[in-house]
Amino acid sequence: MPPLDEFGRIRAWTEGRQSKKWMVEAGVTLGIGDDAAVVAGGTSATEWLLAMDTMVEEVHFLDATMSESDVGYKALAANISDIAAMGGTPKFALVSVSVPPAWNAERMKLLFDGLYECADKYQVAVIGGDTTSAPSHLVVAVTLMGFVEAGKAVRRDGARPGQSVFLTGPTGLSAGGLHGLLNNIGSIPARLAQAHQRPSPSVKAGRLLLETGWAASLNDVSDGVASEAWEIAEASGVRLLLKETLLPISGELASYALEHGIQPLDLVLYGGEDYVLLGTVDKQHEHSMKDRFRREGIPLFIIGEVEAGEPGVAIQSASGKVKPMDKRGYNHFSKG
Amino acid sequence: MPPLDEFGRIRAWTEGRQSKKWMVEAGVTLGIGDDAAVVAGGTSATEWLLAMDTMVEEVHFLDATMSESDVGYKALAANISDIAAMGGTPKFALVSVSVPPAWNAERMKLLFDGLYECADKYQVAVIGGDTTSAPSHLVVAVTLMGFVEAGKAVRRDGARPGQSVFLTGPTGLSAGGLHGLLNNIGSIPARLAQAHQRPSPSVKAGRLLLETGWAASLNDVSDGVASEAWEIAEASGVRLLLKETLLPISGELASYALEHGIQPLDLVLYGGEDYVLLGTVDKQHEHSMKDRFRREGIPLFIIGEVEAGEPGVAIQSASGKVKPMDKRGYNHFSKG
Incomplete structure (x- = not known):
């Protein structure tokens, strides 16, 4: 002792x-x-x-x-x-x-x-x-x-076909920071290192979504976009279709990934601990939501839509090709 | 993973x-x-x-x-x-x-x-x-x-000079059980092994003490009688004097200790995880408290008294000699 x-x-x-x-x-x-x-x-x-x-x-x-x-x-x-x-x-x-x-x-x-x-x-x-x-x-x-x-907590089982999928900030920054820190790269952009070491939970965005009632389902991105989308899909019994061209990639992450020969999309989809929120919203609220988030200074990205079908997650590439997305989550120090 | x-x-x-x-x-x-x-x-x-x-x-x-x-x-x-x-x-x-x-x-x-x-x-x-x-x-x-x-939780800082110190059950059984299990002794009395492996928290005694208002201060014996008494003494700014002759020693523990050459008092005072309650009560309530506990089938032992003075704990032997009691708590696998 x-x-x-x-x-x-x-x-x-x-x-x-x-x-x-x-x-x-x-x-x-x-x-x-x-x-x-x-x-x-x-x-x-x-x-x-x-x-x-x-x-x-x-x-x-x-x-x-x-x-x-x-x-x-x-x-x-x-x-x-x-x-x-x-x-x-x-x-x-x-x-x-x-x-x-x-x-x-x-x-x-x-x-x-x-x-x-x-x-x-x-x-x-x-x-x-x-x-x-x-x-x-x-x-x-x-x-x-x-x-x-009472009765207002936003759960992950409220996604319904026809809704849009949204994200309250870019992802992959924390995983990018981890990559740099693990590989002892001295010139990691401060924003990436900070995303990994001192993440900012999205309390303000969460409160706004509860107060307005806009989020039909909601998860925080602790385990990666793919994994969180899967959780919403399975809990709600729906299929989430994400669109590659709509996924936000921060400038810092894009340059860092280019410089170090990493696929940024891997970090964006499978990197965890960004602590932005991933959720779904009825299409009718999309416009007011974008407007309000802009006024509040909180990022908002529509990144896909909810479809009926076997629970799961798929991604559509720029060329229109749709492929299923792995369920795997974030593994900090895997060599795989 | x-x-x-x-x-x-x-x-x-x-x-x-x-x-x-x-x-x-x-x-x-x-x-x-x-x-x-x-x-x-x-x-x-x-x-x-x-x-x-x-x-x-x-x-x-x-x-x-x-x-x-x-x-x-x-x-x-x-x-x-x-x-x-x-x-x-x-x-x-x-x-x-x-x-x-x-x-x-x-x-x-x-x-x-x-x-x-x-x-x-x-x-x-x-x-x-x-x-x-x-x-x-x-x-x-x-x-x-x-x-x-609301406002009724029984804290450890309510001990006052003149009160009696009580215990809602014998202690040392868990430490006795651990001794037997560690030393691979096949014939440990079931009550000792069970005290260590499947302890019974004192919810009924705690509720009774709250409802009657009798406990002026209260701790559970997770870290040993000595350590819990010290916590009450320090939190309340008083001295607790325990009396060796009043400490309950179960028959099973006494025979086990005798058979294996252990001082039972060491287990009773410094063995932890018995999860009985140690507390203090105004002398005026002592009689009703004993009576009520007997009717409810919960053991109750008065084991000492609260005195004014430098915060601390002392123990009085059968011969009347008083010596200070160590503050040390329970250390499961110490060799010391």
Whole structure:
């Protein structure tokens, strides 16, 4: 066991990070330091959203790809993205860390620096924690509670034939950044590295989609466009047809891919952790949606349509040829 | 990565385990399978309790000490105990598993068998999950939500000089069981092995203590009596004096310890994971409390008293000699 006991460690990493006054205003009756945290019960007009997402060293990150504070930041950001994908507002987080000997107190402090930076940015109160030792590789599990108007959470099973498929930002940037970091390429565009290390969950877009009621189905792109589209297709019992010419590819990614001999489309479709939102919308709302997103400064791309048929996902190339799209998701360090 | 994708695996381990009808009645709007689970918002008369507790292979369990289903059972039971220690009722669980190659689909199914056995016993709805691969050693992190009457959660900072210290059951049984399992002793009394592998969180005792208002402070004995007493002492700013002659030692533990040359007091004070409750009560309530606990069939032992003074814990031997008690907690596989 590391020298500090469990509470000593959790205290050293969390104490005084968020003011008591702010916590009380956020609905926290009792935070870190007892058997359980206590939070306000809510009202019958709201429902609670609960997400839990875990990052494992050697599976999701390496020393070469993420700093300690990046790991903490992203562990929370990935959970915020899950709440955003339901149209909710993130609220309370609990953090469990399993700490191997290589992660000393100084490194863990940096991890929590990053986690609290993200928490403060998205107004999330960190209310609980658990820390254990581990034989090797760090594991960070985060649970996040968010709230949503009762009955309004945007699910992934609402896609219907005739709807359009949309994306709230370009994808593949995180995978591009990872490629550069793994291959020790010094000149990675900052936007790619940042997309991988400090992703921005789409809370604003999610709230807008819930409030307007425009999103019939919604997922966050944590595991790649292909995988998320498949999830919507299977949950909704429909076929999604994506159009290659409509897929947004950022300039930075395009130049980086060209320079390093990568197919950008691979990153755009199969790269994960961009944390933009993928969803479907009734055609009648498309115009108002584009207009409103432009005014709010949130990107919006229509990238395909929903068809009846065997659940699945296909992609149409510029030449009009349609081929089925693999279900496979994002695998950080695969050699395949 | 294991052959099944994340959702495939989670589905295989969780689908159909709890009926949809029961989930809806329990307040679950949307369970496993979307970005986040959705649960009822509650009322202003209740508060939510949130606990998160993690079990790590090689730190908390080995093949020799716990079966797969024991691991699943205990991972949830430990969290239920945290909710019990606040006087709450457990309600919704989320489970994150980081799965190394040695834990194949069959072993994981057994783990979830045990987890659901515990969930059903305590009426907990499993509403979310996350699964990742891992290079080695299994990690199971559980988050549990429970509810409590607003403003009533029993904290650890309410101990005051003049109160009595109580325990809702004997301790050291789990550590005794672990000793036998680790040393490959075939004749461990079933009660000791079961205390270690299938512990019983004290939900009924916790609810009774909350409803009667008798517990001024409360902890569950997850990390050993010494450690929990220290936590109450430090949180409350008081000194706890335990009396050796008042500490309950079960007959099974006493004979086992005698047979194997162990000091039972070491297990009773420094063995963890018995999940009984340790708390303090105003002397005026002691009589009614004993009476009520006897009628409910819950053990109750008064084991010491609260004094003013520098926060800490001391123990008085049968001869009247008082010595300070170490703060150290439970270390499963230490050689020290």
